[in-house]
Amino acid sequence: MQLDKMVRTVYPNLTPYTCQLADLPVEEIRQVLGLDKVYKLSFNENPLGPSRKALEAMQEALLQLNLYPSSNGESLLKRLAEVEGVLPENIMLANGADEMILLVAQTFLEPADEVIIPQVTFVQYLAATHLMGAKPVFAPMKEDLRIDLEAVLDRITPRTKLVFLCNPNNPTGTVIPARELEAFLDRVPEHVLVVVDEAYHEYAEGDGYLSSVEYVKRHKNVFVIRTFSKIYSMAGARIGYGIGQAEVVDAVNHVRPPFNVNGVAQAGALASLDDEEHRAESRRINAVGKQLMYATFEELGMKYLPSQANFVCVDTGRDSSALFDRLAERGVIVRNLSGYGLTTSLRVSIGRPEEVEAFVRALKEIILA
Known part of the structure; x- marks a missing residue:
């Protein structure tokens, strides 16, 4: 099989998620490290877990797994429109924010197009650009690692189709x-x-x-x-x-697959709204953990970026690679x-507080040893 002659020309730029x-x-992780206790603080997940209302709605929806869900998610779209103060026709559902990014790229990008991406931001913007064979154009960050909008403007040309902005930005x-x-x-x-990714919108306040x-x-x-993630x-x-x-x-709905969001997810999202x-308890836990991290970094003389997200x-x-390994040794x-x-x-x-405290203990053990 001559795979190199069969795949699309963008193939070399695409990397499987490993x-x-x-x-x-x-x-x-426990199996790899051989540890009983592991604290995973790498995925920006909400440690509180889903809303009780969402879980109850999802359990009820399980009884209808034999039926196809609403392809457009009309009930959820209507409720989201009320929450956001827009019309239902202004909203569409996707299989997570990742699929939404891909759908936008599939709708608008041709191989000759340019996409402007800040240098330090969510990697899926680059992946979606490569998927469509478009050209990524990177905009440097400000000295304090904030997104530099002037640098973005300077890079707009007649070939520019999309600008991706993550706000609040991941990973800063x-x-x-x-x-x-x-x-x-x-x-x-x-x-x-201009595509503005607001995955962490509900945590943002101030600034x-x-x-x-x-x-x-x-x-x-x-x-x-x-996202509901x-x-x-x-x-x-x-x-x-x-x-x-x-x-x-x-336009984006023209490339969206039917039934791309399952019925159980739709039910949970609707109830969680x-x-x-x-949401208030999630923000409270986040604020407590954030302040403990800030205090620890200040004690250790480390510079940090005040965050409007959950990281x-x-x-x-x-060396962050060596420090990562030493933290991993401690779970x-x-x-x-x-x-x-x-x-x-x-x-x-x-x-959760106990997870942040475990990180703080491990970091201090390594740095102050």
């Missing part, structure tokens, strides 16, 4: 102030769609943050991506959604940021 230690489920946890983002959008040409849904309402060329703690159910102008949503108590990016001042799994060129930095998810 699980490193930080990507494995907890049970598999920083946000783009609303006044900067609005001024930026006023200068973006109409032939460019002048404003959801880009407001710009969709003002008829800007903006498409917002959201983070504060709603439904990562395993794989459900997200996009918000944009009706014509943009309609009515559980503000669960913290810290510059440890030493604490974090995210090594060497792949971003941040060779002394880690991203640490904020777990």
Whole structure:
């Protein structure tokens, strides 16, 4: 078989998702490390678990697994429209934010097109660009690792189709102030769609943050991506959604597969929207863990980025790969940021108090030994 002559020309740029230690489920990490207790702080998961209301709705939906779900998710779209203050035609569902990113790329990108991506941000934007054979154009970050919108504007050409912005940004946890983002959008040409990934939207507060849904309402060329994986703690159910102008949503729906979001996930997402108590408790746990991390990093003389998400990016001042390995030996799994060129930095998810405390103990043992 001559596979190299059969696959698409973009094949060399596509890398299968291979699980490193930080990507494995907890049970598999235990087996690899030979440890009974493991604290996984590498995936930005909500440690609280799903809403009780969501679990009850999903259990009830299991009784209808013999039936196809709503292809568009009409009930959920209607409720989301009420929550976001838009019309149902402004929203569409996806199999997690990852699929939403892919659907946008499949809708708009041709091989000659350019996509502008900040240098330090979520890797799936690059993967989706490569999938379509388009050209990634990287915009450097500001000195403090915030997204540099001027650098993005400087790289827009007639061939630019998409700009990806993660806000709050992963893996830095920083946000783009609303006044900067609005001024930026006023200068973006109409032939460019700005895709704003707001996976961590519900954790953001302060720093002048404003959801880009407001710009969709003002008829800007903006498409917002959201997920139920983070504060709603439904990562395993794989459900997200996009918000944009009706014509943009309609265009993306042309490439969306039917029944891409299963009925159990739809039921859980719909119920979780009515559980503000669960969201409030998730934010409380996050705030407590964040402050403990901040205090520890300050005690150890480490620089960190104040975070508007459920993780913290810290510059440890030493080889992050070696530090990752030493933390793993103690059963604490974090995210090594060497792949971003941040060779002394880690991203640490904020777990339950006991998980954050385990990380703090292990870090102090290593640094102060």
